[in-house]
Amino acid sequence: MNTILIIEDDIALREELNTLLTNSGYNVKMITEFIDVTEQMKKISTDLVLLDITLPNENGEAILQQYRKSSDTPVIMLTSRTGDMDEVLSISYGADDYITKPYNPTILLLRISAILKRTAKTVKALSYRDVKVSVAKGSLTREDKEQILTKNEMLIFRHLLDHVGEIVSRDDLMTVLWDNDEFLNDNALSVNISRLRGKLEDLGLTDAIETRKKQGYILR
Amino acid sequence: MRFRDYIKDHALIITVYAASLIVIEIFLKAFGTNVQAMGVVAAVFILMAFVVHIYDLRRRKRFYDVLETSVKELDKKYLLPEVLDEAHFLDGKILSDTLQDCGKSMTENVTSEKRKMQSFREYIELWVHEIKLPVSALNLMCHNNKEIDPKMKVQLKRIDDYIDNVLYYARSENAEKDYIIKETPLNRAFSAAAGKNREELQLLNATIKASNLDVSVMTDGKWLEFIIGQLLDNTIKYRDEEKALEIRVSTKKENGKTELIYEDNGTGILKEDLPRIFEKSFTGSNGRETQKSTGMGLYIVKNLCDRLGHTIRAESEKGKYTRFTITFADNDYYCR
Numbered sequence: 001m002n003t004i005l006i007i008e009d010d011i012a013l014r015e016e017l018n019t020l021l022t023n024s025g026y027n028v029k030m031i032t033e034f035i036d037v038t039e040q041m042k043k044i045s046t047d048l049v050l051l052d053i054t055l056p057n058e059n060g061e062a063i064l065q066q067y068r069k070s071s072d073t074p075v076i077m078l079t080s081r082t083g084d085m086d087e088v089l090s091i092s093y094g095a096d097d098y099i100t101k102p103y104n105p106t107i108l109l110l111r112i113s114a115i116l117k118r119t120a121k122t123v124k125a126l127s128y129r130d131v132k133v134s135v136a137k138g139s140l141t142r143e144d145k146e147q148i149l150t151k152n153e154m155l156i157f158r159h160l161l162d163h164v165g166e167i168v169s170r171d172d173l174m175t176v177l178w179d180n181d182e183f184l185n186d187n188a189l190s191v192n193i194s195r196l197r198g199k200l201e202d203l204g205l206t207d208a209i210e211t212r213k214k215q216g217y218i219l220r
Numbered sequence: 221m222r223f224r225d226y227i228k229d230h231a232l233i234i235t236v237y238a239a240s241l242i243v244i245e246i247f248l249k250a251f252g253t254n255v256q257a258m259g260v261v262a263a264v265f266i267l268m269a270f271v272v273h274i275y276d277l278r279r280r281k282r283f284y285d286v287l288e289t290s291v292k293e294l295d296k297k298y299l300l301p302e303v304l305d306e307a308h309f310l311d312g313k314i315l316s317d318t319l320q321d322c323g324k325s326m327t328e329n330v331t332s333e334k335r336k337m338q339s340f341r342e343y344i345e346l347w348v349h350e351i352k353l354p355v356s357a358l359n360l361m362c363h364n365n366k367e368i369d370p371k372m373k374v375q376l377k378r379i380d381d382y383i384d385n386v387l388y389y390a391r392s393e394n395a396e397k398d399y400i401i402k403e404t405p406l407n408r409a410f411s412a413a414a415g416k417n418r419e420e421l422q423l424l425n426a427t428i429k430a431s432n433l434d435v436s437v438m439t440d441g442k443w444l445e446f447i448i449g450q451l452l453d454n455t456i457k458y459r460d461e462e463k464a465l466e467i468r469v470s471t472k473k474e475n476g477k478t479e480l481i482y483e484d485n486g487t488g489i490l491k492e493d494l495p496r497i498f499e500k501s502f503t504g505s506n507g508r509e510t511q512k513s514t515g516m517g518l519y520i521v522k523n524l525c526d527r528l529g530h531t532i533r534a535e536s537e538k539g540k541y542t543r544f545t546i547t548f549a550d551n552d553y554y555c556r
């Protein structure tokens with residue numbers, strides 16, 4: 001389980017972030033006293049930091065600059081400022097990503113998991129049951145059978161695979177697709193899912209994707 | 221200042237001169253002075269008056285001619301005291317001193333108003349950052365608590381939109397440079413803006429056809445995102461209920477410049493309204509029909525485009541389509 005450190009001075013926001021990340025299966029740590037934040041950060045072992053830019057006493061960008069001198073733990077900057085200037089500054093100080101409030105929770109989770117995947121020390125080959133998943137080739141291989149997935153189908157399949165055994169809402173799938181410049185509408189999503197189902201059936205996997213009425217889909 | 225006007229203005233003095241001359245001549249006659257002497261006195265008198273007034277006329281003419289032409293030609297008329305020559309006569313001096321004083325007081329006034337505007341604008345920025353915190357918290361609460369009606373999210377999105385409107389209005393009116401022009405991928409700006417409107421677009425079952433967005437332009441990413449957001453917002457507001465909503469976005473290279481073409485199949489804009497849509501507070505017939513228009517959205521968009529050095533133009537056919545084209549200056553323009 002990955003650990004995420006939240007550094008946010010707005011209590012309501014911090015608590016909601018805590019709930020969001022805990023529900024998504026992360027171990028959450030938080031800083032609640034904003035004195036010598038950098039020193040506190042150094043003492044906490046974490047896989048990723050969510051850092052607010054406007055903190056009391058100190059500025060998040062300055063903290064990041066200090067923190068980068070001793071650590072390369074990924075940092076996502078959270079901010080209510082909406083200027084490109086802050087973004088450029090944060091990235092140049094070594095932030096891994098920059099998200100403006102109010103953020104879409106699903107997108108925040110996507111960004112977090114993307115960064116964690118990128119920095120994961122062991123790169124494990126993606127697979128589902130005995131199906132090999134090749135994202136680069138966009139294909140699924142089972143024994144000697146191969147199915148080529150379209151970009152959309154692969155995006156859907158990977159998101160389901162990341163949450164295997166959990167219900168994934170249509171809304172979450174839409175967020176993923178739109179975030180990848182695929183602006184599907186409801187019909188198109190249904191079409192893509194049934195095509196994906198067809199391709200999985202061709203590989204001999206029937207009922208891999210289960211529909212939960214009014215909730216979403218589960219990859220079994 | 222014309223000679224004739226000067227004479228008219230000095231009619232009284234001339235009358236007094238004439239009367240004095242007549243009285244003197246009568247006296248001289250009474251004392252039995254000869255006619256030649258009387259003629260010389262009259263000639264000297266008239267010549268003196270003439271010389272004095274020609275001199276007076278010339279110095280006044282020099283001063284007031286500059287004053288009059290300057291007022292006509294200056295586009296910033298309040299700079300008048302700066303261009304005036306020094307006056308060499310009393311009332312001219314009084315006038316130019318007064319003008320200087322007025323100008324000074326005006327400058328002080330304007331500076332103090334500017335300062336007030338600036339601090340107001342800074343407060344708006346601060347306020348926007350503050351109000352985004354509870355909005356973010358509410359957003360997360362909606363997500364964390366599945367029992368909350370998803371309709372609330374749509375309302376939260378509206379609140380967030382209105383907040384952004386205030387922020388960008390304040391920014392677009394500000395003379396200072398608070399943006400960064402850098403290479404920005406168009407697809408990133410578009411998908412960020414579209415993502416924010418996803419729920420509403422999906423409810424309307426909109427089709428979005430994006431093509432050739434895989435290019436970078438020189439702009440401020442956040443500003444461009446706001447601009448595209450406003451276009452999407454208008455598309456949603458002024459959709460044609462009879463048709464399935466369709467949005468086409470693409471880019472084109474035109475004379476080395478990149479053009480972003482945004483088109484919807486909404487209600488369109490009346491031909492007579494089209495030239496005025498970027499004006500402040502202009503709502504047009506579409507605005508009157510829906511009652512949702514403030515006439516600010518496109519005005520802010522145009523203002524932001526102007527400040528970033530982009531041009532934006534609109535084409536439309538009532539009941540068929542509306543198309544906005546944003547032209548970005550080529551990269552060389554900024555590198556040079």
